[in-house]
Amino acid sequence: MTYKIRMKLKSFDHTLVDKTAEKIVKTVRNTGAVVTGPIPLPTQKKKAREQFQMCTYKRLLDIYSATNKTVDALQKLELPSGVEVEIKI
Numbered sequence: 813m814t815y816k817i818r819m820k821l822k823s824f825d826h827t828l829v830d831k832t833a834e835k836i837v838k839t840v841r842n843t844g845a846v847v848t849g850p851i852p853l854p855t856q857k858k859k860a861r862e863q864f865q866m867c868t869y870k871r872l873l874d875i876y877s878a879t880n881k882t883v884d885a886l887q888k889l890e891l892p893s894g895v896e897v898e899i900k901i
Contacts, residue, residue, distance in 0.1 A: 817875040820898040826869040832895045843882040849873040
């Protein structure tokens with residue numbers, strides 16, 4: 813059985829998001845699935861009254877023809893604590 817998986821990654825640190833996306837792409841390609849992305853989504857900027865702002869960086873990954881082996885590999889993958897991952901199957 814094959815799946816189509818959509819993953820959204822969010823973080824306040826753009827390097828952390830990029831490294832996590834790269835790690836996911838390598839893992840998925842090793843299992844034989846097809847990956848499109850990471851696609852950078854618009855950055856949300858929240859300005860404070862002081863002289864700083866908080867930016868939320870987002871990336872989108874689509875995984876096609878994913879098998880049970882791919883899903884198992886994604887579950888075993890250790891991701892950094894600063895990245896929020898949302899998965900839709």
